Amino acid sequence: MAQITLNNVRKVYGGNIEAIKGVSLQIDDGELVVLVGPSGCGKSTLLRMIAGLESISSGEIAIGDRTVNDLEPAERDIAMVFQNYALYPHMTVHQNLAYGLKNRNTPKDEIERRIAKAAKTLEIEPYLQRKPRQLSGGQRQRVAMGRAIVREPAAFLFDEPLSNLDAKLRGQMRIEIKRLQRSLGTTSVYVTHDQMEAMTLADKLVVVNGGQIEQVGSPIELYEKPATTFVATFIGSPSMNLLKHAETLEGWSISANVPKPKGAFTIGIRPEDLAVCEPTATDFDFTAKVRIDSIELVGAESYVHGKFANGQDLVFRVPGRSVRQIDDHVMVGAKAKDLHVFDDRGRRVA
Amino acid sequence: MQPVVFPNKILPYLLLAPQIVLTVVFFFWPASQALYQSVLREDPFGLKSGFVGLANFRAVLSNPDYLHSLKVTVVFSLSTALLSMAVALLLATAADRVVRGKNIYRTLLIWPYAVAPAVAGMLWLFMFNPAMGTFAYMLRRNGVAWDPLLNGDQAMALVIVAAAWKQISYNFLFFVAGLQAIPKSLIEAASIDGARGARRFWTIVFPLLAPTTFFLLVVNTVYAFFDTFGIIHAVTGGGPAKATETLVYKVYNDGFVNLNLGSSAAQSVILMVIVVALTAFQFRFVEKRVHYS
Numbered sequence: 001m002a003q004i005t006l007n008n009v010r011k012v013y014g015g016n017i018e019a020i021k022g023v024s025l026q027i028d029d030g031e032l033v034v035l036v037g038p039s040g041c042g043k044s045t046l047l048r049m050i051a052g053l054e055s056i057s058s059g060e061i062a063i064g065d066r067t068v069n070d071l072e073p074a075e076r077d078i079a080m081v082f083q084n085y086a087l088y089p090h091m092t093v094h095q096n097l098a099y100g101l102k103n104r105n106t107p108k109d110e111i112e113r114r115i116a117k118a119a120k121t122l123e124i125e126p127y128l129q130r131k132p133r134q135l136s137g138g139q140r141q142r143v144a145m146g147r148a149i150v151r152e153p154a155a156f157l158f159d160e161p162l163s164n165l166d167a168k169l170r171g172q173m174r175i176e177i178k179r180l181q182r183s184l185g186t187t188s189v190y191v192t193h194d195q196m197e198a199m200t201l202a203d204k205l206v207v208v209n210g211g212q213i214e215q216v217g218s219p220i221e222l223y224e225k226p227a228t229t230f231v232a233t234f235i236g237s238p239s240m241n242l243l244k245h246a247e248t249l250e251g252w253s254i255s256a257n258v259p260k261p262k263g264a265f266t267i268g269i270r271p272e273d274l275a276v277c278e279p280t281a282t283d284f285d286f287t288a289k290v291r292i293d294s295i296e297l298v299g300a301e302s303y304v305h306g307k308f309a310n311g312q313d314l315v316f317r318v319p320g321r322s323v324r325q326i327d328d329h330v331m332v333g334a335k336a337k338d339l340h341v342f343d344d345r346g347r348r349v350a
Numbered sequence: 351m352q353p354v355v356f357p358n359k360i361l362p363y364l365l366l367a368p369q370i371v372l373t374v375v376f377f378f379w380p381a382s383q384a385l386y387q388s389v390l391r392e393d394p395f396g397l398k399s400g401f402v403g404l405a406n407f408r409a410v411l412s413n414p415d416y417l418h419s420l421k422v423t424v425v426f427s428l429s430t431a432l433l434s435m436a437v438a439l440l441l442a443t444a445a446d447r448v449v450r451g452k453n454i455y456r457t458l459l460i461w462p463y464a465v466a467p468a469v470a471g472m473l474w475l476f477m478f479n480p481a482m483g484t485f486a487y488m489l490r491r492n493g494v495a496w497d498p499l500l501n502g503d504q505a506m507a508l509v510i511v512a513a514a515w516k517q518i519s520y521n522f523l524f525f526v527a528g529l530q531a532i533p534k535s536l537i538e539a540a541s542i543d544g545a546r547g548a549r550r551f552w553t554i555v556f557p558l559l560a561p562t563t564f565f566l567l568v569v570n571t572v573y574a575f576f577d578t579f580g581i582i583h584a585v586t587g588g589g590p591a592k593a594t595e596t597l598v599y600k601v602y603n604d605g606f607v608n609l610n611l612g613s614s615a616a617q618s619v620i621l622m623v624i625v626v627a628l629t630a631f632q633f634r635f636v637e638k639r640v641h642y643s
Binding site: 051052053072073074078079080082083084086087088089090099100103104147151 | 535536538539540541542543544546553558
């Protein structure tokens with residue numbers, strides 16, 4: 001049980017390539033924090049720096065009340081679940097679970113007690129005498145979790161643990177990880193590039209981009225009030241429409257109710273906040289006229305890809321099947337409360 | 351593999367022909383000749399030979415010289431294989447940590463493999479020759495009574511070191527490749543699990559290298575059995591007092607020096623059986639304990 005504090009942490013490769021550009025982050029005790037971002041954004045590097053697998057160029061990392069900058073991974077009291085599980089292929093499941101404890105000279109009966117408990121929680125009891133190669137992907141995933149649990153560490157670190165599983169299993173494991181983390185109450189840091197996984201798992205969501213933190217907050221905060229255009233497009237699927245305001249409004253208009261910054265700005269509207277309306281409708285603060293380019297039917301709803309005259313896209317959601325045809329012209333509108341306004345540097349204004 | 355059907359009936363045989371011709375000319379023919387020779391005995395003048403059944407084998411197997419040679423071979427082969435593999439593994443783990451100039455180190459370490467066995471033997475002979483060798487001089491000055499021309503154990507040590515030295519670079523290459531094939535995350539997982547240094551090596555790295563080690567064990571044993579003739583011939587000539595006469599060297603000595611062709615052929619046949627058995631044994635029993643990921 002511990003909190004994790006990152007204070008202005010940097011990572012510089014080869015003297016001039018800055019992979020992590022000064023990250024400060026507070027992770028509270030028992031919290032599940034998800035680091036999410038596109039590949040190459042530095043989220044995994046950040047996790048590996050917490051684990052001690054990667055050195056830090058400057059700044060401070062503390063786990064509990066200890067500064068761990070110069071401690072070996074083994075001394076940091078953390079356990080990590082790797083993307084490829086990193087199970088020892090020459091050991092049985094039981095030996096895999098026991099290895100970390102044996103290295104720490106844990107008494108034998110204590111090792112057996114912990115393994116029995118973890119195996120029961122994870123339902124891997126029947127496989128304890130098997131080798132990893134005799135297990136399915138999902139079972140290996142559970143063993144990897146088990147290896148972390150038996151250690152009873154101060155924090156769990158997850159490095160994209162579900163990305164090697166198929167979609168159905170991934171959804172199932174996601175729920176299990178969440179449940180397990182809540183029942184154990186162990187501080188956890190979870191890295192993923194899947195925004196869906198991030199949204200459903202996180203107590204606190206950290207969006208990382210280009211070696212910097214874009215925004216920290218609860219998933220719903222980030223969804224409702226993205227601080228930057230990057231977060232706006234990264235969180236939510238399909239992603240938010242961003243319309244750059246130019247001198248001439250290209251096929252769309254906004255009412256005076258919408259606060260506008262000086263100079264150029266960008267309007268963001270989520271597909272689910274747009275509704276098809278009559279050309280004469282007046283109760284919307286944003287209206288746009290687009291030609292329907294394509295229609296995606298995903299079951300209970302459809303996503304319609306519209307195009308403005310200048311070729312810019314506008315995606316909106318319609319419940320059920322779209323009654324419109326491709327190449328129809330259609331009017332869509334949104335309320336002022338659903339509009340996100342960003343200034344010319346992509347920062348949120350309102 | 352998908353079975354391939356050639357439309358042309360002759361082409362597949364033509365494609366296989368070079369390999370088949372090579373195998374027949376350089377293996378099956380001499381091997382069958384050896385088998386044939388092993389049941390014959392030449393008269394003292396070499397004018398005619400007669401069929402004697404298994405008499406050659408009986409004579410060879412009851413000869414204390416032959417049993418001594420067998421013992422020498424076992425000691426020599428095991429020592430050579432273990433020494434060359436141990437040193438290669440040590441160098442490979444060290445080279446694995448080198449970040450800069452990796453390729454230069456590797457290239458330099460591979461050079462000894464390009465040296466012909468007889469030349470390698472001469473090299474070591476010169477260095478440790480009791481009359482003019484630099485190292486022999488240094489050894490003697492430090493109180494070691496170094497004389498491989500008279501002391502059988504020292505002669506044995508010398509040929510083992512020379513034979514192992516030549517094989518180190520080959521083993522090194524395979525160990526480096528084996529080390530690189532171990533997923534980095536496994537080493538990281540082990541370091542989080544609190545295993546460091548020697549402990550991590552023996553519990554994680556070494557077991558994962560098992561396929562490489564096993565392969566090299568087979569190759570090195572066969573090497574020590576057969577390919578070290580040149581080294582032994584150059585360094586000790588099987589002496590002193592047959593202290594370094596391995597089975598292969600004895601085959602040569604009895605057959606081509608002493609011209610006892612029947613006995614020599616019988617020894618070759620026994621040697622063939624030994625190697626087939628050795629390889630079969632290694633694959634059957636050692637491989638079972640090896641992890642192939």
